[in-house]
Amino acid sequence: MSYWFRNDNRLPQVRLAAASYVIVGIITLLLLGFWKLQVIDSDKYGVMAERNRVRSIPIIAPRGRMLDRDGRVLVDNYPSFSVLLLRDDEAAVSKNLPAIADGLGLSLDDLKEQLVNTQALPKFQPIVIKPEATPADVAFIESHRADIPLLEMLMVHRRRYLPGGFMAHASGYVGEVSEEQIESSNGKFRPGDFAGKTGLERQYNDLLVGTDGMRRVIVNSVGKEVGRLEQQEAIPGKQIQLTIDKDLQEVAEAGLGDKKGAIVALNPQTGEVLAFASHPAPDPNDFAIRVSKEEWQRLNEDPAHPLLNRVTQAQLAPGSVFKIIMATAMLESKVPPENFTAFCPGFGVFYGQMHKCWVYGKSAHGSVNLHSAIVRSCDVFFYNVGMRMGIDRIAKYAKMLGLGARSGIDLPSEEPGLVPSEEWVQRVYHHKWYPGSTISVSIGQGSVMVTPLQVAYVIGGIASGGDFKQPHLLKDAPNVGEKHVELAEDTVEQVTQGMYGVINEAGGTGQAVKLQGIEFCGKSGTAQLMSYGAASRLGLGKGKNDGWFVGFAPRRNPEIVVAAVVEDTSEHGGTTSGPVVRDIVKAYYDKKNKKTQGQVTAGNQPQQLQKNGASPAAEAPKAILKPEETAEVVPPSEKKKARPE
């Protein structure tokens, strides 16, 4: 052993003591650090630990179903799985993304884009990467739980509508809520929620939508569920029963077929909508998941406007149907007096311009009074009436009877139509009314515009003696708006007699649609989109018309009124729309007679209701008729009642 260390015991005691102080100082500083975290900021970190540990997984509440008036299902749900991507672990996400895209059959680029687009959302919030999981997807997720712990399945309820766009414009459809809807919902909607976009789905969204539940689970650091906390069950949305009669709806859908047009059937005594069809119609099942950009663009750019709800939104010239308004106005205002007759040589000259009657060139009506003018639809008679009444008196009665204003049906975005007047032309076109324009308006041409719903509503109201019931689609609606227009008994009698004659008298324009044993009344109308001359110049043959037919039965206090229009047709309204209206009225009576005759068949209905689940009477929600659109009908005091909680 060497002796290099011997006898050297000079220890630096001061510096060793300093080392002790340094040790005490370091430990004290560390303890202060722990004091800050564990005592001062403890609550903050407690919350963060809890947020780590607990993941909330929504339980989606099913939307309420829609039933027809007999309890048959019109709109239903079916369960489906959405694939969720958990994004907490970014490294794992980017590593597994190609495998996920491959396994689920998604495009990797789309996935990446979606991740970029959702970067602003909190990381603990999973995103839906595939709304509709196939059995293969489910198998993929289950078999890769261990190596790709980033995928979850969320049970959702998808809307199922009857196929082929059945009643599509009444039911509307649901879709992911828009930014605008989220903002105006006061926090009720969150991104990714589904809500009614149009139609009844939108109108009664608050009723139909349930309250989503929440499953709170404990998850470990790799996102695997290791335990469960409390579960808040979803509250399903309420089922609503509609006034629609599926049988009549089927007739209406079949009657329109692939024609472009609309049909609406009302019970004028109650305002109930029995059938509601607008063609062409999109299949809302296509929107139940997610509409592709291309599909949406195609629908919007389709010249046939399949997204337009023609029943409430098509504003068309009523053509000769308007003569019923003219007749009512004439009888009520006594201008001209009721025994007024006119001579129809096939045309008339007013303010220096020739106006043809529709029989021009083929025959002439000769001397006509009001009744025969309705029955034979003489234009010249009504030219004369209109000229004598003047535009403002026509406008006054048309508006009084409900034209130019929304009927207040419980659907969003109803159009009001247009009743021209001197004031209107001054306001919009800044010139005086040309008296010659009154002549066109007298036969429902010119600037007067109506919706098919208004036609059914107004004609039904007149035939009901001036009782106008607010049209509605929700059965057992308690606050149905109504208005009464004072019409003389004689007015109603003469007008309905005229409309009865249209179908049932010799020379009537609607004889083709006569129904045996039913007091079926009606009026056809053919609104010219283009004159015969212009059409032939353009090589379009006989010209383009909107063919109208409005019919009701029985003649006084009718139970059913049906308005139909077929757009862009070369036919007359009586030919194109008349048979469809007739078929619906016939179907209505067939069903009614069957019910009263055979008690057995009638007895079957309640059983079917019970099979469908809850009794609709017990579940039927209160009617909510959109207040701002019923302004004319519902007194302001009732508006509050009608608003949903």
Place this chain on the structure above:
Amino acid sequence: MKDTLGTRDYDWWLIAIVAAICALGVIEIYSATHGSALAGMHTRQIRWIVIGAVLMFIFSRLDYHVILDQAPILYIVGIVALTAVLIFGHRRFGAQRWIPILGEFFQVSELVKLIIIIVLARFFAEVRTDELSLQDLIKAGLLVGVPLVLILKQPDLGTALVLMPMLIVGAFLAGLQWKHAAAVVFIGLLMLPVGWHFMKPYQKERVTSFLHPEEDAKGSGYQVLQSKIAVGSGGFWGKGFGNGTQNQLGYIPVRYSDFIMSAWAEEQGFKGVLLALGLYMALLLRLVQNAQRAKDRAGMFLVMGVTAALGFHVLVNVAMVIGAMPVTGIPLPLMSYGGSATLFVFLAIGLVMNVRLRRFVN
């Protein structure tokens, strides 16, 4: 050498403190792993402790002067081993620091820490002046520099850093002059950007995420955040044994090893931290006391080398757990799970014991 070493001469207080810290470690390792695939880790840790304790007693019997005599050979062995590990070593967890002995993987650098303590003690003991000359300071720096560079190559920044306090404390006690200290600090600051240039990407990331934790919510910033959540949510009283959610659900990174203090703090709260850090303070102060009572400078340097290494481990590890220092991968002595690290601490304590046993021997 006379064999007058009785059991009474052992530092039983030191042994008691070490045993208590080991107990805390085993308890927390059990809590952190019993419900997972790692279950049973605590028994392996107990095995390491027992082996370590035996080695400690054996090591304490061998006169430290004999060990110091062999310092040059030990140094060469250390350098060769570090070079060998770079060439033949096993790559685990992204670093080449492991060699297999008897079916276990050992970190050579842990052994090198011990060797450097011995080599520095020998070196400083041979310095006869009261003030450390610049020449000697540079020599000491070179002695440490060579293994430091080799360890950095593995790469193992944590272990490399531990060599620094050994040098600093040794130089300080050997009479480091303030002007030299100031000069070294100044040069060190100038070298910082160069050091940054040579750092591995993951090391740079750790430093940047320490400086800007909000920019890195998933990498090492995430680890530190989860650790802070665990510590903070433990509160004063703790969540209780086996009840730490951050611990049990695996949010704390390597909760049985580097971040064991985080798991302990979550489950035992501030009171538990007080106990643990109190024990560490007692351990370190007891070591300093042993240094003060050493028979000669060589013994004093040995003990203080051990103190510097252990103190640095505690500081850097615990500061990392509370987010006060970047993540460096330095284990907490005696609490963190790990064979090499535990054996190193016991051997180091054995050295201390060695010095104590011989304080009255001529």
